[in-house]
Amino acid sequence: MVFDVEKIRKDFPILERKINNKRLVYLDNACMTLRPSQVISAMNRYYEEFPACAGRSAHKLASRTNDEYAKARERIARFIGAKPNEVIFTRNTTEGINLIAHSLDLKSGDAVLTTDKEHNSNLLPWQMLREKGVKHVVVRSNEDGTFNFDRFLRGLTPDVKLVSMVHTSNLDGVTIPAKKVIEAAHGNGSLVLLDAAQSVPHKKIDVKQLGVDFLAFSGHKMCGSSGTGVLYGKYDLLRKLKPFMVGGDTVKSTTYETAEFLEPPEKFEAGLQNYAGAIGLAAAAEYLEKIGMENIERHEIELNMFITDEISKIPGLKIIGPQNPELRSGIISFIIEGMDMHYVAKMLDNVANIAVRSGQHCVHSWFNSCGMAGTVRASLYFYNTIEEAVIFIGALKKIAALR
Amino acid sequence: MVVCVIALVAFAILGIFSARYRKLAREAADCTFKKLTLRPCDTGLDVRIKASVTSKLVNYPRTAKFMHKNFDAMMTLMFIIMVVSMIFTGYYGIKGVYNYAQFGNCNGPDSSDFCIFKAALDAPHNRVGALWCTAEGCTCITPTVNCTVSGQNYSSCGGATCSCPA
Numbered sequence: 001m002v003f004d005v006e007k008i009r010k011d012f013p014i015l016e017r018k019i020n021n022k023r024l025v026y027l028d029n030a031c032m033t034l035r036p037s038q039v040i041s042a043m044n045r046y047y048e049e050f051p052a053c054a055g056r057s058a059h060k061l062a063s064r065t066n067d068e069y070a071k072a073r074e075r076i077a078r079f080i081g082a083k084p085n086e087v088i089f090t091r092n093t094t095e096g097i098n099l100i101a102h103s104l105d106l107k108s109g110d111a112v113l114t115t116d117k118e119h120n121s122n123l124l125p126w127q128m129l130r131e132k133g134v135k136h137v138v139v140r141s142n143e144d145g146t147f148n149f150d151r152f153l154r155g156l157t158p159d160v161k162l163v164s165m166v167h168t169s170n171l172d173g174v175t176i177p178a179k180k181v182i183e184a185a186h187g188n189g190s191l192v193l194l195d196a197a198q199s200v201p202h203k204k205i206d207v208k209q210l211g212v213d214f215l216a217f218s219g220h221k222m223c224g225s226s227g228t229g230v231l232y233g234k235y236d237l238l239r240k241l242k243p244f245m246v247g248g249d250t251v252k253s254t255t256y257e258t259a260e261f262l263e264p265p266e267k268f269e270a271g272l273q274n275y276a277g278a279i280g281l282a283a284a285a286e287y288l289e290k291i292g293m294e295n296i297e298r299h300e301i302e303l304n305m306f307i308t309d310e311i312s313k314i315p316g317l318k319i320i321g322p323q324n325p326e327l328r329s330g331i332i333s334f335i336i337e338g339m340d341m342h343y344v345a346k347m348l349d350n351v352a353n354i355a356v357r358s359g360q361h362c363v364h365s366w367f368n369s370c371g372m373a374g375t376v377r378a379s380l381y382f383y384n385t386i387e388e389a390v391i392f393i394g395a396l397k398k399i400a401a402l403r
Numbered sequence: 404m405v406v407c408v409i410a411l412v413a414f415a416i417l418g419i420f421s422a423r424y425r426k427l428a429r430e431a432a433d434c435t436f437k438k439l440t441l442r443p444c445d446t447g448l449d450v451r452i453k454a455s456v457t458s459k460l461v462n463y464p465r466t467a468k469f470m471h472k473n474f475d476a477m478m479t480l481m482f483i484i485m486v487v488s489m490i491f492t493g494y495y496g497i498k499g500v501y502n503y504a505q506f507g508n509c510n511g512p513d514s515s516d517f518c519i520f521k522a523a524l525d526a527p528h529n530r531v532g533a534l535w536c537t538a539e540g541c542t543c544i545t546p547t548v549n550c551t552v553s554g555q556n557y558s559s560c561g562g563a564t565c566s567c568p569a
Contacts, residue, residue, distance in 0.1 A: 343450045350458030398461050402471040 003295040009383050011036035011287075025354040025388045030170050030198060030331060030361075030379030033223050035284075042283035043225055046276040054275060055249050055266075069275050072282035073265075076230055079285040080215070081206035086238065088231040088265040089278050093197040094121035096216030096231030097164070099268060100193050101125035103241040108133025110161040113190070115147070115176065116140045116369065117169045120362045122195045126164065135159065145169070145321035147176040153184060160190045167215075168198040171363045171375075172321025173304075173331030175199060182211050191237070197221055201381075202300060202329055204293040207232050222288060224281035227274055238264035245270040296382040300330035303380050303389055307332055310393045314400045320375050330380035333361075336396075338403050341374045344396075348376075352395040404438035405475070405482040406449045407431050412485065 009015050012034050017024060026034060046068065052061035054069045070084070077084040090096045098121075106112070112126045116138050126136040137160065139152045156163070163185040168175040178194060185192045193214040199205060200215075201222030207215055214237070219228030233241070243250055243261060247270035252260045261267040288296065304325040311317055316337040321328055336344055345358035359374045360367040367374060378392065414428035427448070434444040453474050460467035470477065499509035499520070509518040 340450050342447050343454050346451050346454035347458050347461075350454055351461050398464070401464060402457065402461075402468050 003291065003299060003382075005299070005383065005385050008291065009385070011038060012383055013037055013040075015383065019353050022353045023388075023391075025352060025384075025391050027378040027380060027384065027388075027392060028355045028357050029381040029384075030221070030377065031357050032220050032226070033201065033381055034383065035223055035225070035280075036287055038287050039223055039225065039280045039283045043276045043280040046279050053272060065275055068279050069273070072278040075282035075285055076278075079289065080200065080230075080232055081208045082232050083235065085263070085265055086207075086232055086235050088233065088238070088268045089273060090216070090229040090231050091227050091274070092218045092220070092229040093119075093195055093216045094229075096214075096229055097122050097193065097195060098125050099231055099244040100162075100164075100214050100216075100233075100241075101129060102244040103268075104162060104191070105242070106132070106134045106161055109135070109159060111135040111137050111157065111159045113137045113139060113152075113155050113160045113163045113165075113185075115165050115169075117145070117171050117174075117363055117366050118164075118166055119170055119195065119197070120364065122164055122166060123365055141174070144323070145172045145174050146327065147174065147181075149177065149180065152181065156184060156188045156190065158188065160185075160188060162191050162193060164193040164195070166195040166198070168196075168202065168329055169321075169363075170198050170331070170379075171361055171366060171377075172333050173198070173328035173379075174321055175203075175327075175329060178210055178212065182213075186211070198329070198331075201288070202293075203297045213237055219277065219281040219284065222281075222284055224284035225274075225277040228277035228281045230281070231268075233264070235264065238268070241268075243267045243270070247271045249273075291382060297329070299382050300380045300384075301326055303384055303386070304328060304330055304332060306386065307378070307380075307389050307393060310389075311396055314397055316400055316403055317396070332378045332380075333375040334378075335372075335375050336400050336403065339399070341376045344376045344399055347399045348392070348395050351398065352391050354378075354392055354395055404435065404444075406452055406478040407434035407438060407444060409478060409482055409485060410448060410452060411435050 014034050015024065015026070046065070050061045050064035050068065052059070052065045054062065054065040056062065073084045073087050073089070076082075077087045080087075088096070088099070090099065102125075106129060112129070112134060114122060114126065114136065126134070130136060137155050137157075139155045140148065142148050163181065165176055165178075165181065167178055182192045191213040193216070194210075194212050196205060196215050196217040198221065200217040205215070212232075213234050215232040217230055218224075219230070220226045241264075245268075246259070249272075250262060250267045250270045252262055254260070308319065308323075308325040308328075311332070311334065312319065312323075314336075316339075318335050318337065320333040320335070321331075325332075335341060341358040345356050348354040348356055357377045357379070361375070361377055408431075411428060411431035411434075414424045414431050417424035418428045430446045430448050434446050434448050437444050453471075456474070457467055457471050460470055499518075502511045503509045503518065503520045506512045508514055508516075509520055510516040
């Protein structure tokens with residue numbers, strides 16, 4: 001498909017809207033992306049045509065729901081190069097990571113290795129396991145935010161049973177060398193879980209090529225519905241895991257004392273599922289594939305290069321992470337010296353309807369260790385344009401000039 | 404802190420009419436309390452207010468820069484103006500109510516200046532003692548004892564001067 005950003009933008013109803021007679025410039029895609037009408041229609045179709053339970057009832061609507069839910073799983077599996085029975089639907093990345101933290105039988109003395117830029121969702125589960133005697137080891141990044149492979153190798157001791165790392169950081173956009181990390185970890189006998197919330201929506205990910213054991217991502221960061229996510233796991237590993245949450249649709253049968261669990265992925269999907277969400281997520285995956293993941297990645301980097309080049313000239317503005325935009329995917333995290341980050345974000349919103357995020361982006365641990373209050377973060381996606389970048393740069397210049 | 408106090412007063416008044424402002428008033432109260440107890444205001448309300456004000460001026464760079472740099476001083480000035488005007492409003496308001504109750508005119512006896520209470524009550528009239536008299540006639544205000552004025556019997560009317568002007 002030819003990458004035509006103006007044509008793509010027509011798929012997003014919200015981008016047609018004007019607020020205070022100005023266009024919306026949405027640069028908060030690392031938090032939540034916008035949804036195309038294809039995704040909205042797919043979800044509406046569930047509610048309008050077959051709003052029933054899957055896996056329980058035998059009537060026509062339920063059969064249709066069964067089929068569509070299974071198709072959604074297949075679609076998602078294809079999107080990441082997995083098999084359908086390796087795809088567990090979750091509410092978000094956080095739930096996927098928590099599932100592994102609770103299901104993987106980590107014992108006292110075992111260690112979990114993470115980077116120093118983990119989102120709270122890939123930090124708190126391991127902190128909680130300290131009560132069980134599980135150690136949490138942090139690998140510090142380089143000064144510029146890039147991954148330090150030597151430090152990682154030094155931290156990869158025999159007691160490390162799991163390497164759980166953010167694939168692309170939501171803080172500065174740096175992507176770790178996942179393949180090298182996975183190979184080294186496997187050489188050490190460690191499993192690898194990737195927090196792919198910021199990578200799956202922005203670049204082509206093939207779990208088989210990577211060789212990753214577990215991978216979690218969210219639907220709402222890839223044009224999918226809110227409250228959807230996926231945990232991928234190698235089937236043999238999933239079979240060995242204990243279910244994290246149990247209940248309806250996770251078992252073949254029960255007695256008052258025992259339960260016979262279903263095979264993965266069903267044994268991990270307790271209770272009635274978010275069928276509309278899963279169908280919407282599958283539609284989002286299809287939509288992204290039509291645009292082309294390579295196109296998406298290239299477009300974001302080109303925009304980032306343009307913006308970085310321009311805003312680097314603004315006095316007092318400092319970009320967090322590597323200065324080379326090609327290493328930061330679609331993320332530009334910055335501070336303006338002498339200005340509160342929330343103030344800058346609110347000014348961007350007030351002055352030009354520019355939506356960005358400010359604060360510590362759920363990576364409090366990194367900011368606290370650096371003694372930084374936070375940053376303003378602009379995060380790009382394939383529907384952002386050069387015109388929007390120009391508006392953003394212009395507004396930032398005006399705001400920085402107030403210093 | 405002053406911006407939080409100003410916001411508290413403004414949002415508390417606006418909150419009478421809209422739930423949206425009630426939430427902001429609570430935020431402002433929390434911010435004020437924290438500042439009074441020497442803790443940082445972590446709601447970000449002060450920052451949002453500053454951004455709202457400054458962003459309106461961004462097309463006038465000099466004014467915007469002045470506001471950005473002197474926001475606290477400007478807010479302190481506004482706070483002083485607000486307090487002074489509240490004192491004056493309170494003083495004259497109470498005085499006006501007193502005058503109106505006592506003399507039937509908020510500006511005091513023997514004054515024909517504009518009185519908002521009279522204007523609000525519409526129609527030309529005179530209050531004389533316990534009677535409210537207009538061109539159409541008199542009605543009772545404080546019914547206590549029997550009374551007859553101008554041949555009309557105000558059976559439940561009372562007060563010291565039961566009479567209407569000629």
